[in-house]
Amino acid sequence: MEFLPYDRVDPEQVRRLNLLGLGYYLGPERVARMRRLDPRFGGDFALYAVEDGQVLAQTGLLEVTLRTVAGEEKAGALWAVCTLPGHARRGVARALLTEAHRIFTERGYRFSFLTTSRSLVAHHLYRDLGYRDLAPMATAFAPASLKPPDDSWSLTSPGLTPEVAGTAWNIWRDAFRGRLGFVRPRAFLAAAEAGGDLEPQGIRLISRRGQPVGYAFVRSGPAQVRVLELAAPAGVYRDAVLALAGEGPLVMTGLVEGPEVGALRALGFAVLESYGRLMVCCLGGSSEPTLQVEQLLGVEQGRLWLGQLDHT
Ligand SMILES: CC(C)(COP(=O)(O)OP(=O)(O)OC[C@H]1O[C@@H](n2cnc3c(N)ncnc32)[C@H](O)[C@@H]1OP(=O)(O)O)[C@@H](O)C(=O)NCCC(=O)NCCS
Numbered sequence: 001m002e003f004l005p006y007d008r009v010d011p012e013q014v015r016r017l018n019l020l021g022l023g024y025y026l027g028p029e030r031v032a033r034m035r036r037l038d039p040r041f042g043g044d045f046a047l048y049a050v051e052d053g054q055v056l057a058q059t060g061l062l063e064v065t066l067r068t069v070a071g072e073e074k075a076g077a078l079w080a081v082c083t084l085p086g087h088a089r090r091g092v093a094r095a096l097l098t099e100a101h102r103i104f105t106e107r108g109y110r111f112s113f114l115t116t117s118r119s120l121v122a123h124h125l126y127r128d129l130g131y132r133d134l135a136p137m138a139t140a141f142a143p144a145s146l147k148p149p150d151d152s153w154s155l156t157s158p159g160l161t162p163e164v165a166g167t168a169w170n171i172w173r174d175a176f177r178g179r180l181g182f183v184r185p186r187a188f189l190a191a192a193e194a195g196g197d198l199e200p201q202g203i204r205l206i207s208r209r210g211q212p213v214g215y216a217f218v219r220s221g222p223a224q225v226r227v228l229e230l231a232a233p234a235g236v237y238r239d240a241v242l243a244l245a246g247e248g249p250l251v252m253t254g255l256v257e258g259p260e261v262g263a264l265r266a267l268g269f270a271v272l273e274s275y276g277r278l279m280v281c282c283l284g285g286s287s288e289p290t291l292q293v294e295q296l297l298g299v300e301q302g303r304l305w306l307g308q309l310d311h312t
């Protein structure tokens with residue numbers, strides 16, 4: 001078995017593998033857009049286990065910038081891990097991820113991150129490989145009625161034009177300035193759209209006196225409004241939630257414990273643990289860093305910020 005980056009494997013086999021393993025479309029034009037927009041994919045984009053010319057398994061490779069209490073550092077992250085169903089349980093994913101860790105270590109990273117669901121067999125694989133749960137994710141369900149904020153607040157659905165994406169990025173940067181976690185590149189939202197993680201019509205700008213102060217990404221269904229992410233500065237977070245609640249019953253997903261979750265509880269939301277997990281592996285085995293990753297990211301203090309769109 002050999003391990004090859006995206007550019008050295010057959011894109012058609014990659015497309016089939018992703019549909020079979022993840023139900024995800026990863027055709028060559030999507031790959032090209034993702035790479036063009038998001039510098040975090042680096043040169044390799046993804047790594048493949050190949051045997052006799054057949055692409056058996058994939059892991060995406062990402063170089064993330066971590067903001068920690070000790071400053072910024074680069075780290076690795078894995079995404080879209082999958083094995084061809086006909087080759088499952090032969091140790092292919094284990095071998096592939098071990099190789100990904102070797103590459104990360106060679107690049108000088110101390111940590112590898114990923115998000116997953118505890119309900120998947122992949123969770124066992126990751127634990128076996130040395131990952132541990134860093135933060136559980138929660139879902140918040142809105143109470144039956146929420147009082148709307150005063151009428152200085154308004155909600156618009158402008159679509160994700162480059163200008164709107166720029167506004168949203170600025171809001172995100174300002175809202176979470178003191179927080180720790182993954183730093184988003186400027187083109188983050190455009191890249192998330194290219195990767196199929198968000199629908200351009202799902203953006204809502206939340207404005208006060210006509211000035212956008214917050215935004216949200218929603219997937220609206222007949223009976224609920226699923227919120228992938230809501231960003232607004234702490235001082236107006238509560239009112240921004242109330243403004244968005246005008247759209248329908250809110251279900252906020254992928255939440256990590258922090259001030260926003262506290263604000264939701266205070267509004268009467270039921271906050272329940274989900275199966276979602278952010279996991280971390282300390283690369284290099286025994287050399288556990290002086291400051292544990294939990295401390296570096298202020299997990300206990302609620303300083304870590306992670307949105308559903310950061311999921312790998
Ligand atoms: C998760 C996945 C990539 C594992 O691929 P794989 O090549 O079959 O994995 P391996 O053979 O290397 O297995 C490594 C370990 O994973 C765990 N594992 C894998 N399949 C398992 C299963 N069906 N039941 C329980 N544990 C399982 C075991 O701990 C296994 O070690 P063991 O065989 O020594 O007990 C594969 O099941 C898959 O593609 N699933 C669908 C896509 C997916 O859920 N991806 C993860 C997204 S976060």
